[in-house]
Amino acid sequence: MLRLDGVTVGFGGRAALDAVDLDVAEHEIVCVLGPSGSGKSTLLRVVAGLQRADAGQVYLAGKDQSGVPVHRRGVGLMFQDHQLFPQRDVGGNVAFGLRMRGVARAEAERKVAGLLDLVGLPGAQRRAVAALSGGEQQRVALARALAPEPRLLMLDEPLGQLDRTLRERLVVELRGLFGRLGTTVLAVTHDQGEAFALADRVVVMRDGRIAQAGSPLEVWQRPASEFVARFLGFDNVVEAKVRGERAETVWGGIPVPTGTPEGACRVLVRPAGVRFASEGLPCVVSGRTFRGDHVALTLRPEAGPELEAAAALQTAPGVGERMRVAFDAAEVVVLP
Amino acid sequence: MALPLAFFAVFFAYPVASIVSRGLKDGGQWRFGRIGEVITDPHIGHVLWFTTWQAAASTALTLACGLPGAYVFARFDFPGKRLLRAVVTVPFVLPTVVAGSAFLALLGHGGLLDELWGVRLDTTVWAILLAHVFFNYAVVVRTVGGLWAQLDPRQEEAARVLGAGRLAAWWRVTLPALGPAVAAAGLMVFLFTFTSFGVVQILGGPRYATLEVEIYQQTAQLLDLPTAAVLTLVQFAAVGVLLAVHARTVRRREATLRLVDAARTARRPQGAGQWALLASVLVFITLLILLPLAVLVLRSFDGPDGYGLAFYRALASAGDNGGTFVVAPLETIGNSLAYGLAATAIAVVVGGLAAAALTRREGRLVRGFDALLMLPLGTSAVTVGFGFLIALDEPPLDLRTSWILVPLAQALVGVPFVVRTMLPVLRAVDARLREAAAVLGASPLRAWREVDLPLVGRALGVAAGFAFAVSLGEFGATVFIARPDSPTLPVAVARLLGRPGELNYGQAMALSTILMLVCAAALLVLERVRTDRTGEF
Numbered sequence: 001m002l003r004l005d006g007v008t009v010g011f012g013g014r015a016a017l018d019a020v021d022l023d024v025a026e027h028e029i030v031c032v033l034g035p036s037g038s039g040k041s042t043l044l045r046v047v048a049g050l051q052r053a054d055a056g057q058v059y060l061a062g063k064d065q066s067g068v069p070v071h072r073r074g075v076g077l078m079f080q081d082h083q084l085f086p087q088r089d090v091g092g093n094v095a096f097g098l099r100m101r102g103v104a105r106a107e108a109e110r111k112v113a114g115l116l117d118l119v120g121l122p123g124a125q126r127r128a129v130a131a132l133s134g135g136e137q138q139r140v141a142l143a144r145a146l147a148p149e150p151r152l153l154m155l156d157e158p159l160g161q162l163d164r165t166l167r168e169r170l171v172v173e174l175r176g177l178f179g180r181l182g183t184t185v186l187a188v189t190h191d192q193g194e195a196f197a198l199a200d201r202v203v204v205m206r207d208g209r210i211a212q213a214g215s216p217l218e219v220w221q222r223p224a225s226e227f228v229a230r231f232l233g234f235d236n237v238v239e240a241k242v243r244g245e246r247a248e249t250v251w252g253g254i255p256v257p258t259g260t261p262e263g264a265c266r267v268l269v270r271p272a273g274v275r276f277a278s279e280g281l282p283c284v285v286s287g288r289t290f291r292g293d294h295v296a297l298t299l300r301p302e303a304g305p306e307l308e309a310a311a312a313l314q315t316a317p318g319v320g321e322r323m324r325v326a327f328d329a330a331e332v333v334v335l336p
Numbered sequence: 337m338a339l340p341l342a343f344f345a346v347f348f349a350y351p352v353a354s355i356v357s358r359g360l361k362d363g364g365q366w367r368f369g370r371i372g373e374v375i376t377d378p379h380i381g382h383v384l385w386f387t388t389w390q391a392a393a394s395t396a397l398t399l400a401c402g403l404p405g406a407y408v409f410a411r412f413d414f415p416g417k418r419l420l421r422a423v424v425t426v427p428f429v430l431p432t433v434v435a436g437s438a439f440l441a442l443l444g445h446g447g448l449l450d451e452l453w454g455v456r457l458d459t460t461v462w463a464i465l466l467a468h469v470f471f472n473y474a475v476v477v478r479t480v481g482g483l484w485a486q487l488d489p490r491q492e493e494a495a496r497v498l499g500a501g502r503l504a505a506w507w508r509v510t511l512p513a514l515g516p517a518v519a520a521a522g523l524m525v526f527l528f529t530f531t532s533f534g535v536v537q538i539l540g541g542p543r544y545a546t547l548e549v550e551i552y553q554q555t556a557q558l559l560d561l562p563t564a565a566v567l568t569l570v571q572f573a574a575v576g577v578l579l580a581v582h583a584r585t586v587r588r589r590e591a592t593l594r595l596v597d598a599a600r601t602a603r604r605p606q607g608a609g610q611w612a613l614l615a616s617v618l619v620f621i622t623l624l625i626l627l628p629l630a631v632l633v634l635r636s637f638d639g640p641d642g643y644g645l646a647f648y649r650a651l652a653s654a655g656d657n658g659g660t661f662v663v664a665p666l667e668t669i670g671n672s673l674a675y676g677l678a679a680t681a682i683a684v685v686v687g688g689l690a691a692a693a694l695t696r697r698e699g700r701l702v703r704g705f706d707a708l709l710m711l712p713l714g715t716s717a718v719t720v721g722f723g724f725l726i727a728l729d730e731p732p733l734d735l736r737t738s739w740i741l742v743p744l745a746q747a748l749v750g751v752p753f754v755v756r757t758m759l760p761v762l763r764a765v766d767a768r769l770r771e772a773a774a775v776l777g778a779s780p781l782r783a784w785r786e787v788d789l790p791l792v793g794r795a796l797g798v799a800a801g802f803a804f805a806v807s808l809g810e811f812g813a814t815v816f817i818a819r820p821d822s823p824t825l826p827v828a829v830a831r832l833l834g835r836p837g838e839l840n841y842g843q844a845m846a847l848s849t850i851l852m853l854v855c856a857a858a859l860l861v862l863e864r865v866r867t868d869r870t871g872e873f
Contacts (some may be wrong), residue, residue, distance in 0.1 A: 070774035098775035
């Protein structure tokens with residue numbers, strides 16, 4: 001459906017996109033994940049034709065899009081801050097793309113009504129966009145982007161400005177909606193939770209390059225680099241020297257999967273893999289954060305960087321308590 | 337961009353170049369020596385200095401008086417606001433001759449101030465400065481107020497919450513946002529006062545003369561074309577420098593603004609301070625704008641047999657004027673309206689295209705074009721009118737007998753208004769709204785129509801109003817090119833004023849009153865259109 005071939009965009013000597021290759025299959029939902037400034041939004045703008053690529057090609061349905069103006073690409077883009085037209089009401093905004101394609105008024109009205117039902121704002125046609133809440137604006141922006149039935153729908157931080165509960169509900173709704181409509185979706189976000197919940201495939205970007213691509217599970221279980229690991233919120237990363245099935249670190253020996261190549265590397269231990277034990281690395285609890293179903297602990301070992309661990313609500317130690325921890329091989333990832 | 341360029345080349349550059357070359361050429365030879373002779377003349381130096389400092393003083397005074405007015409019109413709702421906004425604009429379209437005599441009746445010998453307190457201000461600089469404020473008050477109120485009304489008040493609220501005092505919030509947040517509009521208004525006022533003609537001629541007496549007055553005297557009275565040509569060039573150079581400075585300072589400050597519906601930012605004044613501000617602005621308007629207009633109206637009714645309609649009755653027939661007119665003066669109303677509408681249409685199309693081109697493109701060339709568009713405001717109307725006559729009278733462009741000549745000359749002065757009014761608002765339209773439209777399938781032209789146009793509709797209304805108003809009041813160029821059998825209102829007024837006798841003077845006042853009413857009516861209609869359109873928001 002969409003193919004990017006060595007797309008490069010530079011802004012004043014700095015590459016916003018650096019030879020990016022990307023494929024999105026029909027009906028697939030791909031989420032581009034990365035910190036701000038990693039080139040995510042530029043990627044969408046290049047596909048939409050709002051930003052010219054300095055090098056490389058964008059193909060939509062196999063056709064090279066260079067030279068095709070924005071309004072003829074037939075893609076949809078939902079802007080980060082919605083960009084609803086302030087002078088039009090909700091109905092006028094949603095119907096805009098239909099009018100541009102010369103859809104008959106009655107047909108357009110029927111469609112607008114249907115879409116507003118779909119996004120949970122039935123009968124909102126005559127409301128002024130300025131009077132909508134953030135969540136409602138988001139829904140209108142989504143309905144507006146969906147109305148012309150774009151062959152590729154792009155979402156820029158689709159749920160960025162919403163409160164948590166609304167966001168979590170909308171992610172589920174969106175995924176169901178896109179599944180039903182069979183929409184091909186390319187979304188960008190900096191929120192890993194959003195990306196993992198929404199996407200069939202996740203692409204992690206760093207400084208204009210793709211750092212890792214894969215299913216949410218793959219990326220979550222096997223981060224390809226320290227950058228990806230840290231971006232996903234895993235901070236228990238340490239220098240290691242692998243010997244056999246153990247890695248020697250400042251935290252002591254950590255078990256690694258069989259077949260790990262010998263020599264220097266970095267090792268990630270997910271918080272779930274830090275267990276309290278009768279013997280092992282001695283630590284002091286230096287921080288304690290209530291997370292609802294568990295408690296996140298920050299542990300200061302005698303040597304090396306701080307460790308994060310998760311503990312059950314009842315058994316979680318208090319700040320200042322001393323304990324020993326051991327590492328669980330199943331939660332250990334060897335990073336290059 | 338091609339159409340505005342062509343328009344300016346043919347109807348501005350060509351006529352002005354013709355007249356300048358005619359002045360500087362002697363028997364086919366260029367004689368640049370004249371330039372040096374004229375410039376080093378101490379008399380001319382004196383005129384140049386006076387022209388500059390009175391323009392600077394007038395601009396500062398007008399901005400100081402106009403900004404509170406702009407605030408009141410933008411942010412407060414009060415009964416009669418629309419009517420008052422139209423009334424405030426009336427002076428701007430009055431022929432300078434008429435306004436000059438209105439001020440004379442107020443400040444001069446036997447005038448109101450003289451009778452009450454024995455104060456006379458005519459032949460002083462103060463009379464000139466006050467008359468300039470009278471004229472240009474509307475420029476500030478409309479240009480700045482138009483943008484101000486659409487600024488999101490929450491920006492200022494955000495600053496207040498962050499710990500800025502009322503004044504600091506205004507100074508740090510609102511004023512920078514208004515910067516481009518204030519600069520645009522200031523530039524317009526400066527250009528107008530720099531090239532001021534009628535006011536200085538009447539109120540300045542023999543002591544004060546601006547460049548424009550000097551050019552007029554050299555051209556029309558002394559028939560010294562070479563000196564007039566050099567002075568035109570000097571005026572050009574001065575205006576050019578000014579525009580360059582302006583372009584430099586403004587470019588840096590224009591930023592994308594958050595525009596909101598103007599109707600939602602205005603509310604009833606609250607608290608003693610706001611009521612006092614509103615009251616003081618209203619008093620100011622009454623004293624400086626309504627009073628001279630009232631004196632004018634009063635005089636139009638003050639006939640030989642006491643108050644009555646004698647002067648108005650005389651306007652209806654051509655015969656009573658001792659051959660001053662081929663047609664009844666009343667018919668000039670129709671002429672003026674037709675010319676004004678045509679000129680407005682031309683100005684809006686040319687200026688709108690130019691403004692759109694300036695928003696979309698960047699670069700040195702575009703900035704040069706931006707400045708070029710302002711030149712007609714700083715060029716002597718006398719030069720333009722005379723230039724039209726000698727340049728556009730032979731094939732392929734023989735327009736001397738065509739009615740279109742008058743609207744063309746009037747549009748020339750209207751275009752800069754359209755561009756100046758549209759540009760800040762167009763540049764403030766968020767580019768991503770256009771992108772959103774493009775992604776939804778709108779071609780660039782369609783996106784402009786669907787996104788920019790509705791958002792700038794209000795500014796377009798203001799621009800059209802201005803263009804129409806300056807067309808109605810344009811005098812310096814029109815007087816040269818309007819055909820004798822179809823004069824415009826200001827031309828007829830000037831002809832009447834030029835003849836001795838109480839009947840002629842009274843008729844001039846009556847006709848000026850009519851001109852004033854026509855303007856007020858036209859502006860009121862425009863205000864209506866504007867609110868209808870913004871009702872969509």
